[in-house]
Amino acid sequence: MIARIWSIVHKEFIQIRRDPRTLAMVLAMPLMQLILFGYAINTTVDHIATIVFDQAQDAQSRDFLGAFFNTGYFDRTATAERLDDVRSAIDAGSARVGLVLPPDFSHDLIAGRAPTAQVVIDGSDPNTAQTALLVAGTIAQARSVELLAQQARGQPIDLRPVVLYNPSMQSINFMIPGLLGLILQFQTLLLTAFAIVRERERGTLEQLVVTPVKPWELMLGKILPYVAIAFANVFVASAIGRVWFRVEFAGSFPLLLLLAVLFVLSSLGLGLLISTVSQTQTQAMQMALFVMLPSIILSGFVFPREGMPPLIRELGLLIPLTYFLRILRGIILKGVGVELLASEVLALVLFGLIVFGLSANRFRKTLD
Numbered sequence: 001m002i003a004r005i006w007s008i009v010h011k012e013f014i015q016i017r018r019d020p021r022t023l024a025m026v027l028a029m030p031l032m033q034l035i036l037f038g039y040a041i042n043t044t045v046d047h048i049a050t051i052v053f054d055q056a057q058d059a060q061s062r063d064f065l066g067a068f069f070n071t072g073y074f075d076r077t078a079t080a081e082r083l084d085d086v087r088s089a090i091d092a093g094s095a096r097v098g099l100v101l102p103p104d105f106s107h108d109l110i111a112g113r114a115p116t117a118q119v120v121i122d123g124s125d126p127n128t129a130q131t132a133l134l135v136a137g138t139i140a141q142a143r144s145v146e147l148l149a150q151q152a153r154g155q156p157i158d159l160r161p162v163v164l165y166n167p168s169m170q171s172i173n174f175m176i177p178g179l180l181g182l183i184l185q186f187q188t189l190l191l192t193a194f195a196i197v198r199e200r201e202r203g204t205l206e207q208l209v210v211t212p213v214k215p216w217e218l219m220l221g222k223i224l225p226y227v228a229i230a231f232a233n234v235f236v237a238s239a240i241g242r243v244w245f246r247v248e249f250a251g252s253f254p255l256l257l258l259l260a261v262l263f264v265l266s267s268l269g270l271g272l273l274i275s276t277v278s279q280t281q282t283q284a285m286q287m288a289l290f291v292m293l294p295s296i297i298l299s300g301f302v303f304p305r306e307g308m309p310p311l312i313r314e315l316g317l318l319i320p321l322t323y324f325l326r327i328l329r330g331i332i333l334k335g336v337g338v339e340l341l342a343s344e345v346l347a348l349v350l351f352g353l354i355v356f357g358l359s360a361n362r363f364r365k366t367l368d
Contacts, residue, residue: 045131045307046073051095053080060106064117067143068099073135086120090164092340093326096122096306097132117159123166124333126174127304133161165250165333173248176241177328178301183237184260185267185295185321187230192223192271193284201281223268230264231257250335256328259341262348263324269355270320276362295321323347 050068054061068074077095080086086098098120108115119136123129140159166173234257241247270291278284297303298316305313305322316322323344330336330344338345 045128045304047075048073048097048128048132048306049077049095050074050097050099051078051080051086051089052076053083053086053098053100055103056101056105058106060109061101064101064105064143065099067139068136071135071139073131074099087164088340090120090122091330091334091336093122093330096125096128097136119159119161121161121163123163124174124329125300125304126166126171128306129163129166133163136161172245173333174329176237176245176247177332178325180234180237180241181263181299181321181324181328182296182301183233184230184264184324186292187233188226188264188267189271189274189291190285190288191226191229192268193274193278193288194281195223195272196275197278197281197284200279223272226268226271227264231260234260247332249332251331252337255338256331259327259331259338259345259348260324262345262352263320263327266320266348266352266355269352269359272359273355273362276359295319298322300325317347320348320351323351 052065054065065076069076074097078085078089080089080098083100086095086100089095090098098118100118100120102116105115105117117140119132121129121132121136137159238249238253242249271288274284274287274291278287294315295301298305298308298312299319299321300316301321305316308316326344327341330341
């Protein structure tokens with residue numbers, strides 16, 4: 001009995017050795033999971049991009065702002081020249097928080113009156129918004145205690161927070177747009193990953209080789225059905241999000257569909273690339289999951305990118321879902337137009353061109 005079992009074990013090891021791609025994936029997947037989960041999953045949000053509109057421009061206002069940035073929770077990324085610049089920066093996603101100090105901030109402080117400060121928060125990401133709101137309130141309260149101790153007639157700072165886009169800071173408003181992107185990527189990547197390898201396993205690829213169909217025609221014919229399936233799922237998911245979860249759609253749905261085409265083409269190209277380098281459907285499945293895992297973790301779908309180490313955060317820029325999530329949340333929650341999403345659109349176009357170029361180069365109308 002032991003000899004028979006050992007024979008089977010020996011045979012399996014031989015099979016694994018004959019399939020180096022699968023072996024590499026099996027060995028690399030746990031390592032990648034350990035690294036990504038260990039570094040990327042961080043519920044503490046800090047270094048939040050902040051724009052400042054300081055109309056007082058004196059020692060007292062700078063001292064108050066210094067109390068914010070010395071905590072490490074806020075990073076001053078821009079200085080506004082007017083109030084509209086604060087809203088524009090948050091609309092564009094270059095800032096998550098805006099600090100606004102009125103011209104009479106220091107005058108009220110010296111006179112013993114309650115100075116007014118406003119913190120404008122992007123509520124489209126509830127985790128970041130809640131952290132910013134809590135820390136800002138704590139800093140204002142601590143600063144008020146210091147001022148009251150310094151002067152008997154001092155008044156506490158009147159901090160007036162304004163949460164944009166998602167005032168209730170409900171997580172569902174943040175998750176639903178992300179799920180739309182995840183559904184699109186999952187459908188297009190996983191289904192197209194089997195496109196070529198399935199033909200190879202079934203032995204039907206040889207029949208396609210002898211036909212007059214050109215390689216690009218074969219690739220296009222294989223991806224179009226998956227495009228239709230992916231967009232059908234988008235319509236269903238959008239309807240469920242709007243009707244069932246009550247997520248308001250602030251922007252243009254036709255614009256979202258148009259930009260979704262760029263993302264779908266990127267994901268389809270990536271799926272075809274996986275299909276052309278895989279020899280079996282098992283390999284294709286493993287490689288598709290190998291791509292999906294970083295997409296879920298590093299794109300900002302669940303975990304705030306602000307809480308990730310710089311290197312891990314930069315790796316997220318190599319994932320198309322990172323840019324599409326900004327587009328989804330920008331259009332659905334903020335109602336922004338394409339002019340504020342130009343960098344994300346350009347990134348998807350470049351990624352699609354590169355991936356489709358690699359896929360076309362790998363694809364040969366031969367029996368490799």
